[in-house]
Amino acid sequence: MVVALNLGYVLEALRAEGRSPWFAASHDEFAIVLDGKVHVDLVKLAEPDKFAAPDKQGTVRIPGEPVGKKMGYVKASRGHQVMLPKGAAYRFDAQEPGVVLMQTILGNCRFRNGQRFVTSEELEVVMNTQTIPSPAVQASAANNRTGYRSFTLGGFQFSRTNIFVHIGWTAKGQAMSHTMSADAFCAQ
């Protein structure tokens, strides 16, 4: 059951009880056991693209038994996180009811209740990676009384006393100042 959705990415809550079918994905998935004890079996699929092709996102169910080498298993309990690596088939086994939180992608279903989800591939990359070399920090000498330096960044001035920080700027020709406690300012 999807409990959180973010543009096609999902967190799902699973009731873990008994033995699950086998699943796989073309990308890593992660399972966090929130309650109970869960045994996770892993098999390296001989033909991963047959079930989870690289262009196919989300969890897919593997019919029957997966064909491939046994990778091993993980015995997880409350608070443990297990990686479900891409290209591997996995299944859960729980003797008692438990809860698993899954981090994955919403699969092939791009429509849900009539709404279309935007996938990450459709979003335009507009990161601005421009940098400038060796930025020069404008700082005063240490204050004789407090020992702290003051700083200037464009039109902002920063100074501190024993207790307070003062941030200054100019607006409408008027010198403005705002005061915060030094611990709060540093911890922001």
Added chain:
Amino acid sequence: MMRDVAWGFFYGWVNFDAVIGTRNLYGKVEMYAGRYHPAYKDKGLDHTETFESPLIMATFKAILEDWTNEGFDPFAAPDETGKGWLGVKHGSNSAAIERERQACKRMPGLPGDTPLRSDTNGYPVNRAFADVSQDEPEIHAEAGFEDEVQGFSLFKYLSRSDVTWNPSVSSVCGRSLCCPTTEEYILPVKHGNDRVEWFIQLSDEIEWEIEDKNTGAPRAKVRMKAGDVAAMPADIRHQGYSRKRSMLLVWENATPGLPEMYESGKLKPYPIEF
């Protein structure tokens, strides 16, 4: 300022308080005074400037380096760091302010990825999490699959966090990042979202005050107990209060371009319509 530096100005707005703050433009950073405070804005007494990210980062780091005294850790809970910040300048604490956000590439503990936390690498169990089991999952890997059959105790990992209100990345699925964190006392910033994020409360309780991102008008209060799930829309700012140190799973979407899509209205500020 510590969190602004450590988070690389984070996603969106970091409001130091109701007057001062920064907005990440990813490559550039906007700094503002009074821009989102009606008393300043309405009188034209606010001020906003945009800086290249390296310049404002270098300035903020220099301020922190100079203004952080010996014994004061801006990332620690007040109970843990004391009053070292008070008084005239005395010493420094470079180790605390140069701490980097722990962001795994895939999952902590994998070969070549971020290490797990333990006593031996400087991460003892926090005083608030003495009751958290330190057991790890049993891993039984066949020969040749040791690097892929992997798991770890997320609760143990979080019980050894030495910081508060500072998410680390614990799993990566495409652009989806699980960023769990431990919270105590008050989130020092009011974080203004430039995208949707989700919170899952893993232990104890946090109370969130939710405000309109632009005006600061109250919008909601959310009290989250262990197991609760809440979405934080793209048009709000929020501040959290955790009476006892608690574990929170913050779930982020790091897809580039999201801020522009929310800003332009191509995406609605909330994640789903019912």
